[in-house]
Amino acid sequence: MSKEHQVVVSWTGSEADANPIISILNQLDFPFNVHPEDKNTRIDITVESDTMRGLRDSVDDLLVQLSSLED
Numbered sequence: 001m002s003k004e005h006q007v008v009v010s011w012t013g014s015e016a017d018a019n020p021i022i023s024i025l026n027q028l029d030f031p032f033n034v035h036p037e038d039k040n041t042r043i044d045i046t047v048e049s050d051t052m053r054g055l056r057d058s059v060d061d062l063l064v065q066l067s068s069l070e071d
Helices: 015-027 052-070
Strands: 005-013 032-036 041-049
Touching: 005 015, 005 052, 015 032, 015 041, 015 052, 041 052
Parallel strands: none
Antiparallel strands: 005 041, 032 041
16 A cells, blocks of 8 residues: 655755764665765655654654754
8 A cells, every 4th residue: 555645854964974864764664865966965765654643753753863863
């Protein structure tokens, strides 16, 4: 069954800053793609859910995990 709701979270920054994010994403259940650009790296993370509430909860969970890098 296909997911009804989808959002793509994009992040752009240096390759050095991208590596810890990629490390976290490899441990989570979100598909992502890494796009090297001129002097930066872009990471596109796809979040899907059958419900809008599930989508919101999944995006919240993703952001909580990524915010751990700020500490």
